[in-house]
Amino acid sequence: MTSGAPSRASLPGTRPAGAADEASASRHVREMFSRIAPRYDLLNHLLSLRFDVTWRKRLARRFRPLLARPDIHVLDLCCGTGDLTLSLAAEIRAASPASPGSIFGGDFAHPMLVRAREKANRAGRRVPVDFLEADALALPFADQSFDLITTAFGFRNLANYSAGLAEFHRVLRPGGWLAILEFTEPENALFGRAYSFYFHNVLPRLGGIVSGSKQAYTYLPGSVARFPKPAELASLMKQSGFVEVDAERWTGGIVALHTGRR
Numbered sequence: 001m002t003s004g005a006p007s008r009a010s011l012p013g014t015r016p017a018g019a020a021d022e023a024s025a026s027r028h029v030r031e032m033f034s035r036i037a038p039r040y041d042l043l044n045h046l047l048s049l050r051f052d053v054t055w056r057k058r059l060a061r062r063f064r065p066l067l068a069r070p071d072i073h074v075l076d077l078c079c080g081t082g083d084l085t086l087s088l089a090a091e092i093r094a095a096s097p098a099s100p101g102s103i104f105g106g107d108f109a110h111p112m113l114v115r116a117r118e119k120a121n122r123a124g125r126r127v128p129v130d131f132l133e134a135d136a137l138a139l140p141f142a143d144q145s146f147d148l149i150t151t152a153f154g155f156r157n158l159a160n161y162s163a164g165l166a167e168f169h170r171v172l173r174p175g176g177w178l179a180i181l182e183f184t185e186p187e188n189a190l191f192g193r194a195y196s197f198y199f200h201n202v203l204p205r206l207g208g209i210v211s212g213s214k215q216a217y218t219y220l221p222g223s224v225a226r227f228p229k230p231a232e233l234a235s236l237m238k239q240s241g242f243v244e245v246d247a248e249r250w251t252g253g254i255v256a257l258h259t260g261r262r
């Protein structure tokens, strides 16, 4: 680590290039995701060879018993175009079609939410899904409102990870679950080298060309490299009051599902 650059463990949150503090980091992130929203789904599917679809469905399936409870209240944060929100809603609907449960998808990039709402309308409204503009670091919900909070590929983009975890803890009910799905770096050296070449060289070029925002797809591998490793995130979660903290690596260790309970 060069002098002056904060170590991975001491980073309070994401810092896109040019962002000196938390407020400007949040602004950069919101503007970046707003810009790429029109091509976001296409690029996700293309760059991950559609593994992104599998990962979100797997997360939703993992919480099937919880989602089957009548009157479950779920918050999917940093929901983007709503794919995980709708996978969770599908599980709720399949488990108990007459469930009065509810699910909110929250994101602070308006153009993402426009697409999420369009998808929800196309999918029908048998499970109440609501999308709202919300900053994960200052949630517009009362204490102890939710049984499950999920966030897929969003947590890494928060300007302050501890503040985010404190906010999730506040709005979770006692016994409620937090599930964070994030990219990680593979542990296997050989696979790690091949993946790193793809992630740092091919993906930024392809992503830049298709989205028109080279910055967004250069930011992605950089932010993953700076993001706490699963063990570091586990300690942050414990420091924030979560218990039963665990992490599962999926797909050769390129993503991990981090779970914890309030």
Ligand SMILES: C[S@@+](CC[C@H](N)C(=O)[O-])C[C@H]1O[C@@H](n2cnc3c(N)ncnc32)[C@H](O)[C@@H]1O
Pocket (backbone or CB within 6 Å): 026, 029, 030, 033, 034, 044, 056, 077, 078, 079, 080, 081, 082, 083, 084, 106, 107, 108, 109, 112, 134, 135, 136, 137, 151, 152, 153, 154, 157, 158, 159
């Ligand atoms: C990589 S996308 C993930 C979207 C979606 N969860 C998915 O699985 O595709 C990250 C999303 O997090 C949102 N985001 C980042 N920081 C946020 C914050 N502080 N509050 C709310 N949303 C945030 C961005 O606007 C963006 O839509």
